[in-house]
Amino acid sequence: MTTHSFGERGRASRRSLLRAAGLGAGIAAGAPLLAACGDDDEGGGDSGGNQTITWWHIANTDPGLTINANLAKEFEAANPGVKIEVTPLENEAFKAKLLPATQAGNPPDLFHSWGGGVLEQQQQAGLVKELKGDWIKQIVPNGAKLYQVGGKQYGVPFDVGMVGFWYNKDLFAKANISAPPATWGELLDTVRKLKASGTVPIALAGAEKWPAHFYWSYLVIRQGGVAAFAEAAKSGAFDGPDFVTAGEKLKQLVDLQPFQPGFLGAKYSTNDGQAAIMGNGKAAMELMGQWAPPTQAAYSTTKQGIGDKLGFFPFPSLEGGRGKPDEVFGGGNGYAVGRNAPSKTMAFLEFLLSVESQKKSTAGGGVLPVTAGAEVAITDPNLKKVQETAKSASGFQLYLDQAYKPALGQTVNDSVAALVAGQATPQKVAEDIAKAAK
Template sequence: MTAHLSRRSLLGLAGLGAGTVLLGGCGRGESGGSAEPQTIKWWHIQDTEPMLPVWAEMARLYEVRHEHVTIKVEPRENEAFKAELAKVSRAGSPPDLFQSWGGGLLRQQVEAGLVRDITDEVAPWVGQLLPAALQPYTVDDRLYGVPFDLGMVGFWYNRDHFADAGITSPPTTWTQLLEAVGKLKDAGIVPIALAGKDKWPAHFYWAYLAMRVGGLGPLERAALDGNFDTPEFVTAGERFLDLVKLKPFQSGYRRAEYGSPDGQAAAIGNGEAAMELMGQWAPSIQASSSTSKRGIGSRLGFFTFPTVEGGKGEATDVLGGGNGFAVGRGAPSATVDFLRTLLRAENQRRAAQTGAVLPTNLAAVGQIKDPNNQVVAANLAVATGFQLYLDQAFPPKVGQQINDSVADLVAGTKRPDQIVKDITAVARSQ
């Protein structure tokens, strides 16, 4: 199952005011469920500044207001989280509240009976959230998670590096992007930072190129028949190879992780590379991963993924998704009330102020202050289509095969026509 959203559901992301009020969670003295002692095990991936202390403080305040509730917060790095969640899921013991991107994995968790249907519990307040953000967490018209963040993937770039290379404006076509890479290399600047070890960052290129070459149609068909062995997906791989052949990535990129001190985000945050293709969280991770802990500040710019000459895709079709939380099947009764508290307008505004979150609460969306997030929100506001990250939209085995196959393409061990056969074989076995 993939998530495709129309422009209609995405309108309103920018410019909404604070007039819409979100009903809050329980206040001091209110129960939030049974008064019996309860412990909520909460797993999330905001394991660094700026969101790590924000989540911790929200949990602490909830405990103060609910003396019978203890929240055991367990932050984990992204890849470690996925591995550990898979392990406990196989054992049938998911956390009470855990990070989720919705899509194919959530559907599998639903079918395995690992997560709770929270449709009725959140009905009094979920209407205050952006409809577009809810789509990936909806399975067969029932809600199994709640999103706190929604954004898109695009190119983050160093304005000074572009100027030094004689690039006067961000590229709008794939040919112009390749030309920009050449100019940056000629100026002695590393064009693109890539976390080759993590694999998922590279899949953004192939996914976007497939969207630009064939539009959203081929992805919608692949979701139904599992067939990726089509001209659009092959061409996407060929266009990606045109970039790879230019050797645009930093030295040692195949061993690089995304958020490590010597990884992809740090390369941008330390001014060591000119661009990265990444989601709305990029500026905050660049800063926290950089030596200065500040990143490159106002030198950072953003542009959408270029069009491909002759392609059917719209420049305003975006690849993205968000972050949310699902509730484990055996979670204590206070879990959904705590989740409601995290989504209150004032807490969403606080998260937005860090620059790491694009809020889903309508009352907080219009309060985005971070200039980078304002740019992302403005692009989402005019989006004509929305595609969830492919490694989340499809079942986990298919998503992993996409990441592995794109990594094979980058490494030169598989051709574009070979990787689509590999992905198709896994997709049709599900």
């Protein structure tokens, strides 16, 4: 598997980097830059033998919520004087809370990260610590690379997987669909058959935008390959033919009106959102990552989801496309260490990535472990398929809203959302993204 390279970003003053990262607004005029950009290798917040570690993560529902709470208690028990203050947050709430903390130059001690361009900005602004230690060598290389800047480790994944289609086998059978679609044309036919059977084909959290960008991104990969993104990241030419074609193909799907009523106002993780619609058996498909099964269950009315009715298939190939059908789009959920973190934070992170901790996280479902030896804990057949598909992939592309710097990633999300809402053409989507990249 190959990992997308994000290229050289160039050098700039620390104040410029703060502005680029959206941090400048949180720093008073004339304030010393070191107050926001210092690199205290010994860590802040140490008080003799007592240390408090703030930990922000996005596992705000079970099983992850309880698993993480238990891991924190286990570490505290083994390290007298250490207190872990755990703050579980929903995905969007986490982003909203992290922004003012980083603007103030005071990130949490340990916090969720998807790596890529966002982590790179945090590193350039001096907000995260470099991670070292032999334990990092036990992490799958392609996962670890997502959290490297300039060849150095500034974060680590605890989960690496891919985005694909999760589907309801019973609803497929109701529509007389005998097998998951293998090509884009077959996917469109599948949507038509599902609609004819009275079933909502696809659940989509249109209000949050990031789920829609999965479709456009995968279509670029199927049209031009992962290489198309690698080349555009260097040149800024996101308005090339492959990107326009991806938009045109997505419009084919949008024109079939495959999403649930009111999808433009729907969120992902709410009791009436995308995950709940799938978990309650009200839609046949969703395009989502490896965390989909437990999230569907958590927001379903029964808290069980649809169980063994749930299946998984990779994103279909594209007729006439040059991209390899085994190239994948996805990424890792991971952690970064804040610049003021007390010294025991590193030990806690190493503990979270230990084989035993990874097994516990994996056993709950929705986590594909990154530490060698922990993969034996994967029991769900769908997740085994996800891991095997991702592991054997010939190319790998990180989520675009994390791979690139925030301004460009947000433009991708906004532009694709506009296309899905019928407010932008494929050509305009490509042009807007290219403009943001230059």
